Amino acid sequence: MYVVWVPGSFEIGVVAQRLGSSGRYHAVLCIGAVIRGDTTHYDAVANSAASGVLSAGLKSDVPCIFGVLTCDNMEQALNRAGGKSGNKGVETALTAVKLYDEVLQRG
Ligand SMILES: Nc1c(NC[C@H](O)[C@H](O)[C@H](O)CO)[nH]c(=O)[nH]c1=O
Numbered sequence: 001m002y003v004v005w006v007p008g009s010f011e012i013g014v015v016a017q018r019l020g021s022s023g024r025y026h027a028v029l030c031i032g033a034v035i036r037g038d039t040t041h042y043d044a045v046a047n048s049a050a051s052g053v054l055s056a057g058l059k060s061d062v063p064c065i066f067g068v069l070t071c072d073n074m075e076q077a078l079n080r081a082g083g084k085s086g087n088k089g090v091e092t093a094l095t096a097v098k099l100y101d102e103v104l105q106r107g
């Protein structure tokens with residue numbers, strides 16, 4: 001597994017598309033957390049992250065899995081990052097494996 005860090009969730013899509021298009025990976029796991037602040041900036045970042053990841057998958061033809069948490073506060077995010085609401089990062093990895101095994105490998 002190859003790990004690439006980006007400055008924020010807004011930048012995930014462009015990097016995911018680059019990685020997917022490289023032909024070196026079976027899937028790109030897009031993991032992040034967008035936490036609501038005081039302004040509407042949250043909505044822009046969360047929506048852009050989602051559409052960026054979708055677009056990266058469609059353009060690169062490599063599964064780009066949406067593992068970006070969109071939360072009202074840190075507590076919600078921590079609960080979903082291995083806390084009492086599970087681990088969405090692990091779910092993202094399992095989704096990639098499932099997609100590859102059950103759909104893509106069979107053509
Ligand atoms: N507020 C959060 C951000 N903000 C940063 C943006 O994603 C982006 O890097 C910046 O606007 C420059 O384009 N990023 C997160 O991942 N999570 C947040 O809660």
Ligand SMILES: CC(=O)[C@@H](O)COP(=O)(O)O
Nearest residue numbers: 036037038039040041042
């Ligand atoms: C600029 C950001 O990424 C984010 O922290 C915005 O927070 P706020 O809505 O409180 O300005």
